[in-house]
Amino acid sequence: MKLLEYEAKDIFVEYGIPTSTGIVIDDVANLKAALYKLGLPVVLKAQVLVGGRGKAGGIKIAKTEEEAMHMAEQILSMEIKGLPVKKLLVCTPSVIEKELYVGFVVDRNKKKMTLLASTEGGVDIEQVAEKTPEKIYKVTIDPIIGLQEHEARNTARKLGYTGEALVSLTSIIDTLGRIMQDKDAELIEINPLAITPEGFEALDAKLIIDDNAMFRHPEFAKDMKETQEFTPIEKAAKEAGLAYVELDGDIGIIGCGAGLVMASLDVVNHYGGAPANFLDIGGGATAENMKKALEIITMKSGLKSIFVNIFGGITKCDEVAKGILEFNPPVPVYVRMMGTNEEEAKRILNEAGYDLYGSMQEAAEAAVKGGK
Amino acid sequence: MKLLEYEAKDIFVEYGIPTSTGIVIDDVANLKAALYKLGLPVVLKAQVLVGGRGKAGGIKIAKTEEEAMHMAEQILSMEIKGLPVKKLLVCTPSVIEKELYVGFVVDRNKKKMTLLASTEGGVDIEQVAEKTPEKIYKVTIDPIIGLQEHEARNTARKLGYTGEALVSLTSIIDTLGRIMQDKDAELIEINPLAITPEGFEALDAKLIIDDNAMFRHPEFAKDMKETQEFTPIEKAAKEAGLAYVELDGDIGIIGCGAGLVMASLDVVNHYGGAPANFLDIGGGATAENMKKALEIITMKSGLKSIFVNIFGGITKCDEVAKGILEFNPPVPVYVRMMGTNEEEAKRILNEAGYDLYGSMQEAAEAAVKGGK
């Protein structure tokens, strides 16, 4: 679960990280009150859960009230990468002397969190990693003990700081590590962490909470409903507990098991088809689950055919077959099934006139042809 | 810092350990209201920071209101091992089927906390350890990871429980371990942990918080002032930051360093004297500290002589000498000093007519003779 900038900043403030905050509005009508409190100029920042807001025109500086009103209206009516901007963070611009980067990310290979810090903040850290990897300082965090204070201090020192600045930066890094631990963050970043005449200040905040740890974090339950942004199809899939990803093509794909579904996409693609989606019905799906899956993928307009690929281990093929019949899809369905109760499934589907294939490549090829 | 039974129980309740609570009163006038809420019979338990309340008559069961009033008055006016009973815990007696022991103590040799559990509760665990050590189950706790749930469960199992009881007992032990960790306990005990028809219930609670960790526990700051019980001399010593222990004899002892003061007591004892106290002025004491130390030990009546034993490392002998002169003690003082500024100290004290000795045994012997 990704948090919006202002939500992450609220947590920073709660933990005592010096943070550039402001006032959040969801309606231009509330901008005047915000300007009255903050004065001018102000920065207006679109609160959306995708990167690249700045380039998309979602961050603006306004010097007059008129300008602010105009820009706010503009931003609040825009979509960034398909997501409508519903909230705007209004804040006082900071005087920036330098921009750093500090964050914690998962290192899959070490199976540990890694602290990343760099004097090259304000840009995508992946770019820095590519162009000037020597400018990123890394510390691997012990998953049992957690970040130790001297690791934070060594990092601050490696970035070149001494004196009061070293002490402040150590504390910021240490606190960020504590938030990571307390909140089950799978990613937490301050980018940029600005140096201003008043000291360090978190100008932006990125925080992704591990969805699997949500049972430990009732404090996020409310936020999630409010701010998580999904398309209507994604929302329906999420509610049905199905893993769904929308794609650009026109051949609907349903399979069981993430790897098999990915392979199904690849095979369809291999035969010249364009998958419309990724949908994994998971292990042990019932007729009801299958029906729901078909409902969801057919919400997308322009679908030409459907490829169903089931390798039944826990999943019973006859259940899947029943689900197909219950829904009665509006476009041709090409089914490949094997495994548990395969014969019964074949009987059911043959009677109903569905095409059945002995291998995934045959079925995929047929779905591609049928969809043309 | 030791907590009173009811204070420790409040913490148990906060953490969800099933606990026999009740109502605390400090005045018999409030008993009626308590009886009105609790009904009869009631258990009246003196809230004092020493063991052996029961034997001393500090725990009584009252069946009628008259009996309760009488007993409460009696207990609230008694002293147990020299400490006045200021508060009384009134609670409903539990139906006890069995009494267990569960606690965490410091294992100095392993340098770790140890979980102790036994089916022989309700008595002093040290007695159980002596007579039937096989009836105590022990688990050493990893100081970095803390108590793990399976360790609590293994313990519950070793005590012979299964089913619902195992699950409840596991949770109680696990929670007790969490309190230990959260509260910096150097000792935490439920003794007895009763089995009642309603399940497990903590009938008593013992909790000692590490004084050195108090900076992490502002929640105890208030309680400490309210309930810690010291004699007037102990209080004065505590306020002056001096380590003081009151003893039965009549020869006052002041030294620097705990080991040297203990040895001073032993040497005085060896020559037939009885030390009146243990007082360590610590390292680097000033004239003011020494004066204060003399004030404190002479608060005790019946003092016959004073033995001052200084081995000056950080401590400057001349400062100590000045402190003696400033106070001008009412009984003979026998001084042994060596180390930093020894010559100057000797000059000062000789001029003022004090006896100075070249070794601790000579000075101790003189103090014993002088005190007769």
Place this chain on the structure above:
Amino acid sequence: MAILVNEKTKIVVQGATGRQGQFHTRRMKAYGTNIVGGVTPGKGGAMLDDIPIFDTVEEAGADAAILFVPARLMRSAAVEAIANGLSPVVCITEHVPIKDAMFIQEYARQAGADVVGPNTPGLISPGKALLGILPPHIFAEGSIGLLSRSGTLTYEIIDEMTKNKLGQSTAIGIGGDPVIGMDFISTLQRFEDDKDTKAMVMIGEIGGNAEELAAEYIKEHITKPVVSYIAGKTAPPGKRMGHAGAVISGNTGTAESKIHALNAVGVPVATMPHEVPQLLRDLL
């Protein structure tokens, strides 16, 4: 021979009394796996058919464990198994918090235990022991070691192998989460050390760079033939493809990168799953 488990390995099933736990415990037992007991705190003394249920792992006297416990109990259950000296500890459950997964892996590393998963179908040494939810009838005894980040895709490929008379020494699902115990490298080395394994099939997918690191490792340390299949060539960046670990972030984690790295060290990568048996035959 096989890696990790064989017919003698004494297995305890943690979470044996849940719906999934019961089903798979019975199936593993039916396969001939040496199941010595189940563990469900509070249910000690019960029986699942002829399998005794215990309250604690300690009582079961096992060598290895398989876990069907709920995700939020995974950390304490896995720690219990590891603390009792068990290895491997196979964590089937998905949706385990990544912080707990990291804790388990570090605890296991210090104890020298092998953890498989979480979020894995488990493993099978055909004809010897099934320690997971894989459908055993599609497997056959043989000399190919299989290691995979995916479940059903593995079955697909295993099925093709078995039909083509390419039996398996051991097949292991290493798990689809970002943080897992045994990874490609450690598992490849086990197969390298196993005298009855003649070749390996490594099934990867998008996300992370485990396949790239495995390629480097194969170049330096693995002498036996390895063939591969990588799923997710058409997956878009930034989206989790079902598995928590299957996501392309920026430029990293693409199928292209993985295929390129493997080809560069002489590991043939199948374009489609059914091509794997032929690639194996070419190398054997």
Place this chain on the structure above:
Amino acid sequence: MAILVNEKTKIVVQGATGRQGQFHTRRMKAYGTNIVGGVTPGKGGAMLDDIPIFDTVEEAGADAAILFVPARLMRSAAVEAIANGLSPVVCITEHVPIKDAMFIQEYARQAGADVVGPNTPGLISPGKALLGILPPHIFAEGSIGLLSRSGTLTYEIIDEMTKNKLGQSTAIGIGGDPVIGMDFISTLQRFEDDKDTKAMVMIGEIGGNAEELAAEYIKEHITKPVVSYIAGKTAPPGKRMGHAGAVISGNTGTAESKIHALNAVGVPVATMPHEVPQLLRDLL
């Protein structure tokens, strides 16, 4: 020879810029100890006389550390020293929370580092290095190893020894807290292994059963002569005698028990501190 430190050991002083830290850093340096730097976060770049102050232990390039940091910072400072591979790590500060002391000891155990203290006067290898607050002028080079739970009592006995021409290889205050790093047993073994140590003086006090365990250990493992003194024969039960660890609980921790255990394994125990030199002479 000496144990733990000698004239070559590069020492960093953590907390060198506080009042106590400055005083003792200068004194240790004046004694000839090879102090390579001090550490105080935020004061890096400053100098204490000719000793450079660093922000981190990493920058100092030391072999061993001595800590004068406030009690509430002890855990993080000791962990820093241990994480940097330093040993011994001598923790002078008193009033360290016992939970932190336990954490430090376990962390050190896993890292294989020696921790001395907390709440210790430190140690001295006379003529070579002073790593503590002991008054160096009373010590003399020689072949007696001294280990003690007490500070000033140690000085008392050292003074008697030096006057009697019984110099010391190393003298170490192991600390007066209930939980300390190097204890009697580990320290006795170091002296046993040190070819220039001919005999040991062990100064104990009431509280715990470290002396009793040491007695057992001496019987089994120590071949060199050991003499002892135990303080607190007249201490009442249940009262802390200055040191956090000096308390008799129930029947355990009494001086009688300790003296009895030591005598039982042939270790003579002095009745009064000044008798120690004679007991040593009797055995040498």
